[in-house]
Amino acid sequence: MVEKIAVLGAGSWGSILANLLDENGHDVALWSYNADQVEELNTRHTNTRYIQNFTYSDSLKAFANLEEALAGATTILFVVPTKAVREVAGNVAKILEKTQLKPTLIHASKGIEQGTYKRISEVLAEEIPTQSRRAITVLSGPSHAEDVARKDITLVTAASSDFLAAKHVQNLFMNHYFRVYTNPDVIGVEIAAALKNIIALGTGALTGLGYGDNAKAALMTRGLAEISRLGTSFGANPQTFVGLAGVGDIIVTGTSQNSRNFRAGNELGQGQSLQDVVDHMGMVIEGVATTKAAYELAQQRGVDMPITEAIYQVLYDGKEIRQAISDLMQREGRSEF
Incomplete structure (x- = not known):
């Protein structure tokens, strides 16, 4: 069944997921706040700032106007940076109230909101009232946009407290190279998705x-x-962390040059300052903000997170990286489990 899907966020991951959904036969509208990027996508079918040497489907349409992108949408996929989720969701809510649409919501962003420590599904639920939406599903797992673009085998998970919603998302995305599993553990999937970026740094x-x-x-x-x-x-299922959203995503994010968090950490290790790394990357490095949120959350809840604390000290307290490593290695011995 063909669906009208609005994908919000035209970075590497959002644009490639939009292209995948288009190739799966759906009517896809890709939204970006950047009018120049929208023109490039619509005229040249490229997105050179984010994905090199890739041509998008001719039938994929991009929009700079959010209301036009949402017109008739039965599903909305959020793939915007964590810091932008609340604002974009608030704008979406106003349009949904006006148009009386009640779409399914999916998000494929990975982070924790600064200050509130809210997971992204919690932000979406706060900003978009239940009368304007159906269930919220999280799409996450070991998945570089560059690999999906070349149709490399990719496995991810769709997590929702509503099993039928997770199955619906599974059916939207599944094809011969992109396989989706369902998972009821939204908390575990979102926390794993966000915090693996810290480890990649x-x-x-x-x-x-x-x-x-x-x-x-x-x-x-x-x-x-x-x-x-x-x-x-927080009540997450421990099994989630040895699944696709946990160990799977840590492996791919923590070992690959395709990971901007890994690249950022690499540059820090070579002696560059955090500000220089951020300026050079030109894209959001989610792990930097997530480190602060996770560190503060662990302090608040009394959870022992020495690696996260060490990375926080490097990023925010100016601690020398080799000293942070030395301090970790010289902690008192303890049992693994």
């Missing part, structure tokens, strides 16, 4: 410093342990 820094695979494997494994501790303190 760390593995990137280790790489920049010249450390090898042993060190990166250690950081990813122990990083996953502390992500799980925080997630289960």
Whole structure:
């Protein structure tokens, strides 16, 4: 069944997911606040700032006007940076109230809101009232846009408290190279999705410093342990953290040059300042803001997260990276479990 789907956010991930949905036969409207980007997508079918050497489907239409993008949409996919989710959702809510649409909501963003420590599904639920929407589903897992663009095999999870909503999202996205599993654990999937970016900053820094695979494997494994501790303190299912949204996403984000968080960490490890790294990247590095939110949340809830704390100290307190590593390694010995 063909659906009208509005994809909000035309960065690398949003635009590639929009193209995938278009190729799956759906009527897709891709929204961006950037009029020049919209013109490029519609006239040249490229998005060169975000994805190099890729041509988008001729039938994929981009819009700079949000109301035009939402016209007739039965499903809305949010793929905007975490810091923009609340504002965009608030604008969407006004349009939905006016048009009396009641779409299904999906989000594929990965972060925690600064200050409130809210997960993205919580922000969407606050901003878009129940009378203007159906269930909210989270799409997450080990998935670089660049690999999906070349139709590499990709497996992700669709998490929702509403099983039928998760199945619906599964059916929208599934094809011969993109496989979707369902999961009822929204809390675990969102926390894993957000916090793995912190660990990717760390593995990137280790790489920049010249450390090898042993060190990166250690950081990813122990990083996953502390992500799980925080997630289960909110009621997440521990199994989620050894699934696609947990260990799967940490592996792909913590080892690949396609990951902007890994690249940012790598540059920090080579001695660049955080401001220089942010300026050079030219795209949102979600792990930087997420580190602050996760550190403050762990302090608030009394959850032991030494790796997150060390990365916070490097990013926000000016601690030297090698000193942070030394301090982690010289902590008192303890049981693994």
